[in-house]
Amino acid sequence: MKRKATVLVAGSWGTALAAVLADNHYEVTIWARNPVQVEEINNKHTNSKFLKGAVLPDSIQATTEIEEALLDASIVLFAAPSSAMREVAKQAAPFISPEALCIHATKGFESGSFKRMTTVLAEELKGDPNRLVVLSGPSHAEEVVRRQPTTVVVASLSQEAAERAQDAFITPYFRVYTNMDVVGVEVAGAIKNIIALGAGLTDGLGFGDNAKAALLTRGLAEISRLGIAMGANPLTFAGLAGVGDLVVTCTSKHSRNWRAGSMLAEGLPLADVLTQMGMVVEGVRTTSAAHELSIQYEVEMPITEQLYQVLFENKPPRQAVESLMGRGRTHEMEEDAGSWGLHQS
Numbered sequence: 001m002k003r004k005a006t007v008l009v010a011g012s013w014g015t016a017l018a019a020v021l022a023d024n025h026y027e028v029t030i031w032a033r034n035p036v037q038v039e040e041i042n043n044k045h046t047n048s049k050f051l052k053g054a055v056l057p058d059s060i061q062a063t064t065e066i067e068e069a070l071l072d073a074s075i076v077l078f079a080a081p082s083s084a085m086r087e088v089a090k091q092a093a094p095f096i097s098p099e100a101l102c103i104h105a106t107k108g109f110e111s112g113s114f115k116r117m118t119t120v121l122a123e124e125l126k127g128d129p130n131r132l133v134v135l136s137g138p139s140h141a142e143e144v145v146r147r148q149p150t151t152v153v154v155a156s157l158s159q160e161a162a163e164r165a166q167d168a169f170i171t172p173y174f175r176v177y178t179n180m181d182v183v184g185v186e187v188a189g190a191i192k193n194i195i196a197l198g199a200g201l202t203d204g205l206g207f208g209d210n211a212k213a214a215l216l217t218r219g220l221a222e223i224s225r226l227g228i229a230m231g232a233n234p235l236t237f238a239g240l241a242g243v244g245d246l247v248v249t250c251t252s253k254h255s256r257n258w259r260a261g262s263m264l265a266e267g268l269p270l271a272d273v274l275t276q277m278g279m280v281v282e283g284v285r286t287t288s289a290a291h292e293l294s295i296q297y298e299v300e301m302p303i304t305e306q307l308y309q310v311l312f313e314n315k316p317p318r319q320a321v322e323s324l325m326g327r328g329r330t331h332e333m334e335e336d337a338g339s340w341g342l343h344q345s
């Protein structure tokens, strides 16, 4: 097949990953709905709304026509927000070659069904589910597009598919590891957005590094607990998709979720926060999904529960922190022993 890659949607992440593929000598076409954005990418080689100040490789083309975008593609990269994944996959499905490798780089669950993104893609794309791959890990588009050293993980049910994805993306500044734990990588990538909202919130309230470290560590416990209940490999949470992504998203100035959390702490209503952000803040929908999943899988997720109350039940952020600090006394490992298979029978 031709060394041609198609990137579905021209947000910040899709555009940055398109640049990585172009650096790796792929002929890249980005599909976007907005003709103004398409014209800007084709003529000025920029995508200023989503990646301010960044210049893209000249070779990247964009189009509003999805069929044209997907013609001859051996790699199809889905970088839509989770809310749009099914709609985008439905539109693309008729034009994707059965041999093409389908990779997604989205961090979230589908609203309502709470399905993972590879499940949504498997339902919409038909064909061999072994050709589906998730790309995740600590990676802000703003740094990737400036070719700053970044590491990610690609996970698939098929080692061969994961290695094909590794080969497509690996460059001197973008190091790609393979992993076989699709569930763990997807759950970690989605739930870290909730913890990042929490980190923005505690920073916005004026709390310090101790609070941030607590949130990160107990957040990782919560992510692992849900992930393991859903069938993930515990070790994934100690890797790039787990602790790696938590660190970047809770500490980086680029984090949308962190910024949204800090605005909430200032007292801005959620609707105003989302309008001001102008970019996707996955943590909000993910909080709702994780709240349901924690009930479904009967796992305790206290940080998610408090975030849920702040976002959807108007609980003041300071009270949410007080609720977390005032929980019943417990042994550090007690809550997690069961999910890690450590209870004596």
Ligand SMILES: NC(=O)c1ccc[n+]([C@@H]2O[C@H](COP(=O)([O-])OP(=O)(O)OC[C@H]3O[C@@H](n4cnc5c(N)ncnc54)[C@H](O)[C@@H]3O)[C@@H](O)[C@H]2O)c1
Pocket: 009, 010, 011, 012, 013, 014, 033, 050, 079, 080, 081, 082, 084, 087, 088, 105, 106, 107, 108, 139, 140, 141, 142, 278, 279, 280, 282
């Ligand atoms: N930005 C990052 O640094 C980054 C890094 C890793 C993962 N991600 C993940 O990538 C996904 C996308 O995030 P982003 O930051 O690129 O978002 P973004 O807000 O920058 O861009 C979203 C894009 O999706 C397009 N879009 C929305 N609905 C659509 C639809 N129905 N049809 C076609 N296009 C549609 C918008 O027009 C926009 O171009 C999220 O799940 C996010 O968590 C982002």
Ligand SMILES: O=P(O)(O)OC[C@H](O)CO
Pocket: 107, 137, 138, 139, 140, 193, 196, 245, 248, 249, 254, 255, 256, 257, 258, 280, 281, 282
């Ligand atoms: O900017 P955020 O908070 O959406 O995070 C983006 C990436 O997921 C970081 O790895």
